[in-house]
Amino acid sequence: MDLIKKLDECExxxxxxxxxxxxPDLVKxxxxxxxxxxxxxxxxxxxxxxxxxxxxxQGIKDxxxxxxxxxxxxxKEMAREELKALEEKKPQMEEQIKLKLIPxxxxxxxxxxxxxxxxxxxxxxxxxxxxxxxxxxxLAERKGWKTETMEAQETEVGGFNKIVTSISGxxxxxxxxxxxxxxxxxxxxxxxxxxxxxxxxxTVAVLPEAEEADITINPGDVRxxxxxxGGPGGQCVNTTDSAVRLTHIPTGIVVIQQDQKxxxxxxxxxxxxxxxxxxxxxxxxxxxxxxxxxxxxxxxxDRSEKIxxxxxxxxxxxxxxxxxxxxxxxxxxxxxMDDMLDALNVYAKEEQFNExxx
Numbered sequence: 001m002d003l004i005k006k007l008d009e010c011e012x013x014x015x016x017x018x019x020x021x022x023x024p025d026l027v028k029x030x031x032x033x034x035x036x037x038x039x040x041x042x043x044x045x046x047x048x049x050x051x052x053x054x055x056x057x058q059g060i061k062d063x064x065x066x067x068x069x070x071x072x073x074x075x076k077e078m079a080r081e082e083l084k085a086l087e088e089k090k091p092q093m094e095e096q097i098k099l100k101l102i103p104x105x106x107x108x109x110x111x112x113x114x115x116x117x118x119x120x121x122x123x124x125x126x127x128x129x130x131x132x133x134x135x136x137x138x139l140a141e142r143k144g145w146k147t148e149t150m151e152a153q154e155t156e157v158g159g160f161n162k163i164v165t166s167i168s169g170x171x172x173x174x175x176x177x178x179x180x181x182x183x184x185x186x187x188x189x190x191x192x193x194x195x196x197x198x199x200x201x202x203t204v205a206v207l208p209e210a211e212e213a214d215i216t217i218n219p220g221d222v223r224x225x226x227x228x229x230g231g232p233g234g235q236c237v238n239t240t241d242s243a244v245r246l247t248h249i250p251t252g253i254v255v256i257q258q259d260q261k262x263x264x265x266x267x268x269x270x271x272x273x274x275x276x277x278x279x280x281x282x283x284x285x286x287x288x289x290x291x292x293x294x295x296x297x298x299x300x301x302d303r304s305e306k307i308x309x310x311x312x313x314x315x316x317x318x319x320x321x322x323x324x325x326x327x328x329x330x331x332x333x334x335x336x337m338d339d340m341l342d343a344l345n346v347y348a349k350e351e352q353f354n355e356x357x358x
Contacts, residue, residue, distance in 0.1 A: 186311045
């Protein structure tokens, strides 16, 4: 890719966008207004970096000319030092610009519905569901995000077979979008009396929360059933039909919500989850048509790929997609996972940028 040409195109587009913003009719279309303002903000940041980059290029040119033309020894030496500093800064600035040239995905600003389920490993898997869930809760607390548990299927050993949580705040989906997949744990379970190492797995799904405007659901395609809530050991059993089950007939997606005592609230949350799952299904179909980076990161769409291993004996977390390991498992499980999350996002952006070259 011709970096200068691409940046010149961004400068030209910014002028067009700024003219659009001056049009008083723009605010009449709120969606178009929001999209235009988002594009203006993005292009402004790109062009600010371009201005810095042009200063570096001009500085390199000026220093090179001074070394060639200047007779004064001290001035030549100063120019050489300046040239060295600028040439070191140039590739760093280019990498920064390349990452910025990937337009932000509007989905990144969305809140999410986080679903974590036990897979292989029985009781130990259910305990790891709780550990992974608490890891994301700690991260949310650090980020100032709001969390609300929508469904929790507890087990007798203190874990969860399944837990569903909504997380809202700034840039939630953009931060956690690559967490979907199979998370594997290797450790000696608390339930293991012989001290033997066990491998268990849980699945994580990060669903961007969908507004009604994001996806259209035909009410005739959804069967609504109400029933009495139930739970292990007779817990959470109501004497009224407060639990709600939604079945989306075209896709076969089933959502059951029973955590609230109110049927109205359960129905509201069930529709919220159904919208998110259908929206995620729609996005997954789009992903198949998108870049190899997205295909690599999201896999085949059924969330069956092992994406990360948590090895307790070796105090190591390894993300298999980017071959990155971190040695601070206790800290990681307390939500100190920014390095891993940042590396995943940078990798995805770099691969997207490479796609622009083709």
